Amino acid sequence: MQQFFLRQGGLRRNLLFVREKGGYHPKNAEQLAEAYCMGALALPEEIAFEDHYIACARCAEIVENTALYVGAMQVAARRLREFVRGVERVETAVD
Numbered sequence: 001m002q003q004f005f006l007r008q009g010g011l012r013r014n015l016l017f018v019r020e021k022g023g024y025h026p027k028n029a030e031q032l033a034e035a036y037c038m039g040a041l042a043l044p045e046e047i048a049f050e051d052h053y054i055a056c057a058r059c060a061e062i063v064e065n066t067a068l069y070v071g072a073m074q075v076a077a078r079r080l081r082e083f084v085r086g087v088e089r090v091e092t093a094v095d
Helices: 029-037 043-053 057-094
Strands: 003-008 011-020 023-026
Touching (some): 023 043, 029 043
Antiparallel strands (some): 003 011
16 A cells, blocks of 8 residues: 655645545545535644535545534434523423
8 A cells, every 4th residue: 555645835734645446535535525525624624625625526525424414413412402502401490
């Protein structure tokens, strides 16, 4: 397995790429996509990952699916918080 770190403009970006079927992809594309969709990547890694997935159908699909999943989890978490607040209000009103 061939590995390399992406270099852009003379700067090393901390994305490890490996050769797989269909070309070079980040070694941990699913984890990168999750961090990217949650806004948890440092700016250099975010830029490097964007530059890659814009031109890579496989990684673009991973980002799209991850964005849908992260969005669904955010909605579920918001609904759960609202439900818990409602239960707490009812319990407070009964006491």
